[in-house]
Amino acid sequence: MSLTLDEARRRAAMLADVSYELALDVTSTEAFHSRATVRFDTRGGDTFLELHRAEQLQVTIDGDVVTTAYDGRRIPLDGLTPGRHEVVVDARLRYVTDGEGLHTFTDPADGERYVGAYLGLDVTQRLFACFDQLDLKSPITLTVTADPAWTVLTNALPVDGTTFAATPPIPCDQLVVVAGPYHSIRWEHRGLPMGWHCRRSLAAELDRDAAELRRVTELCFDHYATIFTEPYPFDSYDQVFVPELNWGAMENPGCVTYNESMLPRGPVTDDDRRRRAMVIAHEMSHMWFANLVSPVWWEDAWLNESFADYMGFQVAETVAGFPGTRVSFEAAHKPGAYRADRRRSTHPVAPAAADVPDVATGRTIFDEISYGKGNAVIRQLVTWLGEPDFLAGVNAHLTRHRFANATLDDLLSALDAASPRDVRAWAAVWLRQAGHDTIRVTRRDDGVPVLTRDGIRPHRFTVTAYTLDLEPAGSRLIDLAAEAVPLPDWAGLVVVPNAHGETFARIHLDQLSSGAVANGLADLADPLVRAVLWSTVPIEELLPRQLPREPSPTLVAAAVDRALACSRQVTGVFDVIAAACAPTGEPDRQLALAAGLARTTTDITLLRRWLDGDAVNPGVPLSPDLRWTVVHRLAELGDLEAPEIETERQHDGTATGELGAHTALAARPTTAAKAEAWAAMTEDAGISVRRFRALAAGLWSPSQRDLVAPYIRAYVEAAPALARRGSAFASAVGRSFPALPLSEDELTLFHEALTGEVPTVLRRRWADELDDRSPENTDRR
Structure with missing residues (x-):
């Protein structure tokens, strides 16, 4: 019963001046208490509040306790007279483990408990009774009853320890509550209270990175304060690494939540640091574009993102x-x-x-x-x-x-x-038309390169010329529309359009340019141009000659991922990766190659050497994630049994280790291991999203096709019911599509299922998987 556009429009036309007072009690470990006082003006008539699966529900309208026809999702408010009303909804609600609602998590490292309200589309109603739509922005005043020793964070500053100041008008799905024994680093910048927070067991990692996190936060904040004329619109700025967040991060006003993968244990690579800085800048910009100004309906959510x-x-x-x-x-x-x-x-x-x-x-x-x-x-x-x-x-x-x-x-x-x-x-x-153009380089008989466009869009981009040895020979910004653009002063030179990536269009090089790139891509000095070209020239032409010489760990990792994704078309891809994995060179580059090799090699001796030495090569230690990749592969190859996997889990001692152990156990090449994994995925009604995905990652081993084939039909039959648990679980079920080649009969099972009742999110995931696997859509680039 997802809110429709028509329902949202009618409700928005009927209501005005909405506000919430919300009281949450999270002291019980079984369920939590939610009391929402909703005030609003109305033109009169019938409307409804949303509240998901409430227990012990009591509804009071303008002081009178009423009996409503509550159906587990909606509380009818019928026959409202014009004017101001107050509705109080008191309820007992269940915690969740799928990251959609008030999520509960117990840290295996120290037994500490954490709760977090991770909201979003159709999720706010799992925390409190509300008008769950974007265009009824409202101030929210929050009171939280929790363990007095806990840190409680939300969108505003506390006014007395348990009650927080009213927010400015925000969409209700942008409320956040984070509570638990958090480790915090706090300071002020330009008079604004700021903080970084993490679970107590990750305190060492936060302390390790604190100076960088503070520096990036302040630089981004100062930049936005310069380019935006509207001042920062909230009273504080907290950033929290929270357990089991389904997104990379969430832009809650004044209190951004981050997936804990951005606070890695072990070695922190340059790519880790770049990605984290990008996400910090991304989420902070949302304080203006999404929070200060919000969409009316979800069709404009793209603009925020x-x-x-x-x-x-x-x-x-x-x-x-x-x-x-x-x-x-x-x-x-x-x-x-x-x-x-x-x-x-x-x-x-x-x-x-x-x-x-x-x-x-x-x-x-x-x-x-x-x-x-x-x-x-x-x-x-x-x-x-x-x-x-x-x-x-x-x-x-x-x-x-x-x-x-x-x-x-x-x-x-x-x-x-x-x-x-x-x-x-x-x-x-x-913006209003799907698809993209292709920019082509052709040659006149006199060797002059000519740029043309297949498509309908105007483009402005950098075009760069090189000698046949790929020495720079010139660069300029050009406009390309319906008329061809000849480049007479670059006759006989290699030409790379969109060399700095300013536009969105596929690039088709002429034979002279493509040949020079295939022979010497790694010799180009500019990594941005190399990045454009790695995605332009067919991977099978680049990989054998260029991967061993590519100096950028970022580009090595991307090329390896791309090669593995289309390995059916790229002959000898595993041998190429192995050959490029030399025991010298930059550590980040060695780790990028090792990550690809660990997923695919059959060399048990190599994997054992890495595991026993806890390093790829001397001076290049395994990260915890890479160590679990090695454990997964050894288990998949039948060289690691349950006792050794349990030893690894205990040695790790973290939530990541718990998931890694689930994956490795499911990957063992035995009938019993597959049956245990499938039973855990489908029979445990309380299984978390992350455990489900970890089990699926081990279940669908491409090298064990005969062993897992019986579960393909079982997956098709079970998935729709599993997906009805919620959108996050539906996404996890869809992402757990069998990761192995499927026969025509097996593909037909999915096509037939899609003619029936399949939840929206799962339907989209399946349709995309089937498209990606169709021969006409197979992308070798």
Whole structure:
């Protein structure tokens, strides 16, 4: 019963001036108490509050206890008279372990308990009774009763220890509550209280990285304070590494939550640090674009994410001190966006409201189109308009709609007013239409390169020329539309369009350019140009000659991942990775190659040497994650049994180790191991999202096809019911699609299932998997 667009519009037209007073009691370990006082003005009539699976429910309307026809999801409010009303909803609710609601977690490292309200689409109603939609922004006053020894964090500062100040008007899904024995580092910057927090058992890792985390936070904050004319809109800025968050991070106003993978144990690579800085910049930009100004409905959620993703990579690269962040986007993120844009499920970056008829459908557009493609399209818009005009339009938009809701049309009006260019015409082809163009390099008979466009979009990008030995010979910014662009002064030279990645278009090189790149890509000095080209030239042409010589760990990791993803088309990929895995060179590069080799090698002696020495090579220790990859592979090869896996789990002693052990146990090549894993995945009603995915990662071993084949039909039959537990679980079930080649009969099972009742999120995951596996869509690049 997901809220529909029509229902949301009717409710928004009926209600105004909504506010919440919320009291939570989380002292019990069995369930929690939620008391929501909801005040609002209404034009009169019938409406409803949402509240998911409440127990011991009591509803009071304007002081009178009432009996309502509560169905487990909605509390009817019928026959309301025009004017001001107060509804009090008192309920007992269950904790969750799927990250959607008030999540409970017990740390295996020390037995400490943590709870966290991780909200989002269709989730707020699992915490308190509310009007669960974006365009009824409301101030929220929160009181939390918890263990007095705990730290409690939310969107605002406390006023008396248990009660927190009212927030400005925010969408109710942006409320956050984090409670437990957190380890904290606090300070003030520009008079604003700030903090970083983590579980007590991760205190050493936070202390290790504290100086960097503070520096990045302050640099990003100062930058946004400079480029945005609206001041930071909240009274504090906390950032919390929380256990078992389903997202990478969540932009809750004044209190951002992060997945704990961003506070790694063991060696912290440069890529780890770049990614974390990017996410810090991404989430902070949301304080303006998502929190200060919010969408009206979910079709415009892309704008929040595309804008923040662009800002995240841009600010980490140019402000926070992490050069190479854009390289990681071109190498590891943009290729997935091109792939998503070729699936049947592709959609315009900015879909119409009618294309998102309910909130469940809204969940499916938080995808590579909204993030990867949207980021690239925003970057193209900035390049096409110029940054001064872009920021002038953005600032006018933020000021005009502060603490309110706005649409894409509102933003386009502001950008149009700030620029002499026709922004609406640009948006019509870039934002309102799916698909992407191809930019081609061709040659005239006299050797002059010519750039042409297959498609409908105007492009502005850098084109770079090189000698046949790939020495730089020139670079310029050009505009390409319907008319071809000849480059007569670059006759006979190698030409790379979109060399700095400013636009979103596939690149097709001419034979001269492609041949030179295949022979000498690793010799190019600029890693950003190499990143563009690694995604442009077919991987089978690049891998044998260029991977052993590629110096960038970022590009090595991306190339290895890409090669493994299409290994059926790339002959000898495992031998290439093994050959490139020399015992010398930069440690991060060795780790990137080792990670690929550990997933695929059959060399038990090598894996045992790594495990016994806890290192890839002298001076290059295994990270905890890589160690579990080695354990997983040894178990898969039949060389590691349950007692040794248990020893590894106890030695690790963390939640990550618990999951690693589940994966390794499920990967053992025995009938009993597969049966145990499948039973745990399907018969435990309380299984967490992360444990389900860990078991699936071990179950579907590609090298054990005969052993796991019987579970393919079982998965198809069980998945729809499992997916009805909630959107996070549905996503986990969909991501657990069998990771092995499927026969035509097995593929038919999925196609037939999709003609029946399949939950929206799972349906999208399955459809995308089937598209990616169809011969006509197989991407060898």
